[in-house]
Amino acid sequence: AQKVTQAQTEISVVEKEDVTLDCVYETRDTTYYLFWYKQPPSGELVFLIRRNSFDEQNEISGRYSWNFQKSTSSFNFTITASQVVDSAVYFCALSEAQGAQKLVFGQGTRLTINP
Amino acid sequence: DAGVIQSPRHEVTEMGQEVTLRCKPISGHDYLFWYRQTMMRGLELLIYFNNNVPIDDSGMPEDRFSAKMPNASFSTLKIQPSEPRDSAVYFCASSLGRYSGANVLTFGAGSRLTVL
Numbered sequence: 001a002q003k004v005t006q007a008q009t010e011i012s013v014v015e016k017e018d019v020t021l022d023c024v025y026e027t028r029d030t031t032y033y034l035f036w037y038k039q040p041p042s043g044e045l046v047f048l049i050r051r052n053s054f055d056e057q058n059e060i061s062g063r064y065s066w067n068f069q070k071s072t073s074s075f076n077f078t079i080t081a082s083q084v085v086d087s088a089v090y091f092c093a094l095s096e097a098q099g100a101q102k103l104v105f106g107q108g109t110r111l112t113i114n115p
Numbered sequence: 116d117a118g119v120i121q122s123p124r125h126e127v128t129e130m131g132q133e134v135t136l137r138c139k140p141i142s143g144h145d146y147l148f149w150y151r152q153t154m155m156r157g158l159e160l161l162i163y164f165n166n167n168v169p170i171d172d173s174g175m176p177e178d179r180f181s182a183k184m185p186n187a188s189f190s191t192l193k194i195q196p197s198e199p200r201d202s203a204v205y206f207c208a209s210s211l212g213r214y215s216g217a218n219v220l221t222f223g224a225g226s227r228l229t230v231l
Binding site: 035037043044045046047050091101102103104105106107108 | 223
């Protein structure tokens with residue numbers, strides 16, 4: 001069975017601090033996809049990134065970066081120089097690569113950036 | 116494209132009433148998903164369709180829930196009769212199915228259901 005664990009329920013930091021959101025996953029598949037989604041206070045779910053299990057290169061997009069480590073089954077998300085607009089709930093998700101297209105989500109981490 | 120469109124955005128009803136939630140996926144997307152979000156259970160998949168055919172409905176809580184997709188541009192999620200524990204935000208999402216492996220789900224704005 002697939003499972004995603006986001007152990008940090010809530011994180012609160014002061015603006016401009018760096019913050020890392022942890023994600024640990026479980027799957028028996030050798031090929032799979034990992035995702036991060038953002039849910040701002042307005043409630044919609046916004047796609048941030050997708051990685052496949054064969055690509056362990058870290059990725060950077062502006063102030064966002066992702067660290068994928070298969071050895072520890074982790075896919076962590078770092079926001080550098082956080083801003084108030086980064087305040088949201090962030091979800092990590094997992095999908096098998098063959099057959100089903102469905103995503104299994106973690107419980108989410110509520111991130112609050114204080115001015 | 117207007118994205119995934121859900122209606123109504125908010126619904127308040129009384130226990131025992133029938134509730135119908137609607138979804139219009141992105142044109143050309145082959146997959147449609149219904150998710151439910153609650154504080155206790157987080158985001159859970161209820162059912163998904165591929166080319167209008169239900170593929171996996173194992174997440175549907177019970178017989179009070181039903182979902183249909185009569186054509187590629189419309190789906191409904193119906194709860195009859197509704198109960199207070201059905202109160203949640205219901206999300207519809209769609210994705211392309213042209214490649215093997217997981218595709219990016221685009222979510223609608225959600226329908227917030229309150230059952231009194």
